[in-house]
Amino acid sequence: MPIAVETFFLSPDAPGTLQAQVQQMIAEGILSGRFHAGEKLPSSRRLAAHLGVSRITVTLAYTELVANDYLSARGRSGYYVSDTAPVPPVYSPQPRNADRVDWSHALVQRFTGGDTPVKPKDWRSFRYPFIYGQTDPTLFDHANWRQCAMRALGQKDFAALTDDYNDRDDPLLVEYIARHTLPRRGISARPEEILITLGAQNALWLTSRMLLNQRRQAVIEDPSYPAQRDLLTHSGCRLMPVRVDADGLPPEAIPEGTEVIFTTPSHQCPTTATMPLARRQALLARARTLDALVIEDDYEFEMAFLARPSPALKSLDEDGRVIYVGSFSKSLFPGLRLGYMVGSEPFIREARALRAAMLRHPPGHIQRTAAYFLSLGHYDSQIRRMSQALHDRRREMEQAISTQGLTIAGRGVYGGSSLWMQTPEGVDSGRLAARLLDESVYIEPGAPFFAGPERPRGYYRLGYSSIPTARISEGIARIAAAGRALL
Amino acid sequence: MPIAVETFFLSPDAPGTLQAQVQQMIAEGILSGRFHAGEKLPSSRRLAAHLGVSRITVTLAYTELVANDYLSARGRSGYYVSDTAPVPPVYSPQPRNADRVDWSHALVQRFTGGDTPVKPKDWRSFRYPFIYGQTDPTLFDHANWRQCAMRALGQKDFAALTDDYNDRDDPLLVEYIARHTLPRRGISARPEEILITLGAQNALWLTSRMLLNQRRQAVIEDPSYPAQRDLLTHSGCRLMPVRVDADGLPPEAIPEGTEVIFTTPSHQCPTTATMPLARRQALLARARTLDALVIEDDYEFEMAFLARPSPALKSLDEDGRVIYVGSFSKSLFPGLRLGYMVGSEPFIREARALRAAMLRHPPGHIQRTAAYFLSLGHYDSQIRRMSQALHDRRREMEQAISTQGLTIAGRGVYGGSSLWMQTPEGVDSGRLAARLLDESVYIEPGAPFFAGPERPRGYYRLGYSSIPTARISEGIARIAAAGRALL
Missing domain, CATH: 1.10.10.10 (Winged helix-like DNA-binding domain superfamily/Winged helix DNA-binding domain)
Incomplete structure (x- = not known):
């Protein structure tokens, strides 16, 4: 050029x-x-x-x-x-003078320094990537996604591509979610009760901005998803971590004064615990007693290959106090940045206005592409293919883990794409993970999932959504060997 | 299905x-x-x-x-x-019981009820759409955009499409902006000083969240962009509207105690005034005296067909106190939701962390598509084509306005895509706009651009980025006739 x-x-x-x-x-x-x-x-x-x-x-x-x-x-x-000019490898303009701005004063709040771990950019180069929540190119239906994207780029969809939707969403996508996705979770919702978001993260963020400030008290599960804990910390609310057990969040442990409860009942993150029906009812009863709202993060419900997933907590909600958050990140791909939330109309109306102020709307083209991919049935086929592959991998994981004598601390009863693991007594999972990098094995240490200063160091997560089945047993063997070496 | x-x-x-x-x-x-x-x-x-x-x-x-x-x-x-089953035209599940949630208590803040006007969804059906900031299908290079999107959907770009970038951006897009876009504005910036955002709106929102709270004082131009005023109002800051004149924001009118100044120096929104160099220097001097930060919204700088645009205010900034906001919404299309901000590294680092908490990152596919469109030169060709068309339309606008005896209140000296108009004495532009709907003419009343309860009712904006040149003179004639009828 x-x-x-x-x-x-x-x-x-x-x-x-x-x-x-x-x-x-x-x-x-x-x-x-x-x-x-x-x-x-x-x-x-x-x-x-x-x-x-x-x-x-x-x-x-x-x-x-x-x-x-x-x-x-x-x-x-x-x-x-000139071809022989002294061109440096990257653009680096001359540094300017030092700022005259005192940024520590100018910024009203800091957002860096949270717990969210940085995943390695080069995870694809690992031979044994037990990474969670990334896309496996062998399972994603790239060809049909391209077809749908092309169609959404067509002349007929010009307005859907280019228009400023302002606070609105693609009606095709909203209708699909209402008629096909939510009924799978036992939820019936009108379009006015649905908002498309830039991934589940964005839905959680909107929720926290609308419901929390320094005077409010919220409960999160402990352990929980670090990015969620970080964003709730930003709100300045009194954040009460409640330790989960084998059935997820125990309702009786939710303290008085709690106004908002964040939970992952279908598949606790990261322990994978599934909350039984009786506890779901008890959780809603507890929320009613407290007059609290419940934010249900129903990630990954599609990955059910062992048993039928229970209906969402939202489907049991007769008070309008559950706000449901869904995502296409795990079932399509995280770079898509597409999720949705379902709640009562007064809540969604305000969320829509806040979203418009923040970013107007998720790009029209990705909404329309997803709507085509879903409504042409490609999504359902892909879920079936993924479930089959995850099922195979899960079997292989459990087999190898048993052979190597490793300890599973939590496994989803209906499926999922990860296992929550415990190290041998006394082995720090951070050190284990660091040691495994040299072995081309990537695992996620568990400590960042826990709140507070005294974080258990004996857990780690093994994702199996990106590792080929054939490499699982060798990968697990390497984890076992590294664990023994650290004893 | x-x-x-x-x-x-x-x-x-x-x-x-x-x-x-x-x-x-x-x-x-x-x-x-x-x-x-x-x-x-x-x-x-x-x-x-x-x-x-x-x-x-x-x-x-x-x-x-x-x-x-x-x-x-x-x-x-x-x-x-059955084909004869009683299927209603839209999905409308049975309404649930009334909520048991008192939403007026549950929500910590309201976000609805702002000034941002709702543009009609069906603006494309108007014969004379003097709408601002939408895409003209006859000017947008749809074919090459599709090509670039296809390439970005290819196997080679699989990671760029699907990966969770977390807080990072597409390095191709950032490099292009650093090496080619910003130098056109006289700005040199390293990648660490650039953040990709979901449109300029998102950049302004991030800025307000980082710099403003109830204890801070900010200045906005009056009139100004209503969506910007709405998002600043949400921050709870003391918001001081300062009336602009023919040269834009007058620095001497910025009150003591101001900590953040929002301005559109290249092309004031909506009056289109361009701030002369001497005033830019005075504005920076005033900001230095106040130790205030300046947020420069440099929208639409590409639409320069009458004169060379002056370098951005940011290019004169030696203190690091200017935060520059750019957008591809006007030059590509608003549904793309792609913008960027440039500021000192400590600021961008925090903005990056806040963006990650809010939405992680703008979708990888749109970043990569834009990077290809820009780096293959399609963007520059499109800007040339758009500038040529806007130049023709601008001539036709001025001609028709002069013929019909209408009054221009502001016109961009280097180009732009709108004119700021004054109604005949005593004619309310809201009533004028309403009356013109029946004539298939769309104009934007000026009142929502003004702050406070006493809003001037005698202004309106005429965009010419979506109306074909051949329809301009008839459209202007209809505006003139409707204005006369209201006298």
Whole structure:
């Protein structure tokens, strides 16, 4: 691509002759990596006109730059950044002076420094990636996704692609979710009770912004999803972690004064516990006594290959106090950033207004592509294929874990894509994970899932949504060996 | 698509026989519009197994539903929702009981009720749409956008499409913005100083969340963009509207105690005023005196066809106190939801963490598609084509306005895509706009752009980015006629 003439500016109070300024401008562009070798400079006529200087000034500057090997002249076709110019590998403009702004004062709050662990960018290069929640290219129906995306890019869908929806959503997607997705969870909802979000994270964030501030008290499960705990911490509310047991969140442990309860009843994150029906009813009764709202994060309900999932907590809710959060991140792919929430109309109306202020709406094209993928039945086929593969992998996992004598601390009764594991007595899962990196094995240490300063160090999560079945037994063997070495 | 067996649930404490319950479940699905005519029911064997009832129970229920014309039996292929079943046009499940939740107490804040006007969904059906900020299908390079989207959907870009980027952005897009887009505004920035956002709205929202609370004071231009004023109002800060003049925001009118200044120097929204260099320098000096931060919303800078745009305010900033907000909504399309912000590293680092908590990252696919569209030069060609068309339309606008004797209150000196207009003395632009709807003319009344209770009623905005040149003169004539009729 030629270098645009519009990127050149003369500074009114710069020192030196005009020719020297032009030379310096170009040399700096090359030395900082902004211009790449082989890129074409504007013609001397155009640059001169743009800068309001004489053409000879630019020509002399160019000639000088050719002599210094910054540029090369290619006959009548013009000037190019020389192939042997000192171009650095990345663009790094000269650092400016130090800021005169005291950022510690200017910012009303800090958002960095949370518990959310950083997953390695290069996880695909691991031979044994027991990573959670990423996409397996061998299971995702990439071909049909492309087809649906192409259709959504068509002339007929031009408005759905390009329009400013303002606070609205793609009606096709909302209708599909209402008629087909939610009934699978026993939920009936009208379009006014549904909001499309930028993934479940965005739904949880909207909820926290609407329901929590420094004067409110909220309960989260402990352990829980660190990104959720981080965003609730930002709200400034009194955050009460309640330790889960083998059946998930115990309702009787929810303290007085709680106004909002965050829970993952279908498949507790990260322990994978499923809350039995009796406890679900007890949880709703407890919420009613407290007059609290319940935020149900129903992630991954589609991955049911061992048993039928129970209906969502929301399906039992007669008070309108459950806000249901769903996501396509696990069943399609996390980079899609598409989720949804279901709640009473007064709540969704405010959530819609808040979402419009924050970001207007999730991009039309991804909403429409997802609507096609769902309504043409590709989604259901993919879920079946994924469930089959996860079922195979789960069998292989349990087999290998049993062979190697490792300890499972939690396993989803209807399926899922991860196991919650316990290390051998005294082995720190952070050290275990670090040691396994050298073995090309990726596991997730459990400590960041726990709240507070005294975090149990003996747990880790093994995802099996991205590791090929054939590698599971060797991967588990390596984990076992590393565990023994740390004893 | 067949009706999924997973959407059927028996309620443990429901009254009536099992057969009656199955019948009712299906009848309700049809009557609510969840099942559509022609959709196939699960086989009696599958449904019976799923519900844990005997097959004869389901068969009898189906037979009864056929007799009542809810279903039709098609020989051996199974049962379908009958073509003459009483299916309503839209899905509307039975309303639930009234909520037991007092939403006025449960919500910590209201977000509805702002000033942001709702644009008509059907604006494309207007013959004379003087709408602002929407896409003209005749100018947008849809074919190459599709090409780029296809490429971004390819096997090579699988990770960019599907991965959870967490708090990161597409490095291709960031590099393009750093090397090509920002230099056009005289800005040099390293990748650590750039954050991709879900449109400019999202950038402004992040900024307000990071810099404002009830104890802070902020200045906005008056008139200004209503959605911006709404989101600043949500922050609870002391919001001081400062009336703009023909050169934009007057620095000397910014009150003591101001900590954050929101401004649109290149092209004031909505008056289109361009701030001269001397005033930009005075604005920065005033900000330094106050130790205030400046948020520069540089929307639409690409639409420069009359004169070269001045460099951004950010390019003059030596203190690190300017936060620059850019967007692809006007130059590509608003449904894309893609913008970016540039600021000092400590600010961008916190913004990145806040964005990750809110929504993680803008979808990978749209970032990569935009990166291709930009780096293959399609964007620059499109800007040239749009500028040419807007130039033609602008000439036609000014011509027609002059012929009809209408009054321009503000026009961008380097271009833009709208004019700020004044009604004839005493004519309310809200009434003018309402009257013009019958004439298939869409204009934007000016009152919502103003802050406070006493809003000037004599202004309106005429966008010319979506109206064909050939219709401008008739559209303007209709506005003039409607204005005369209201005198």
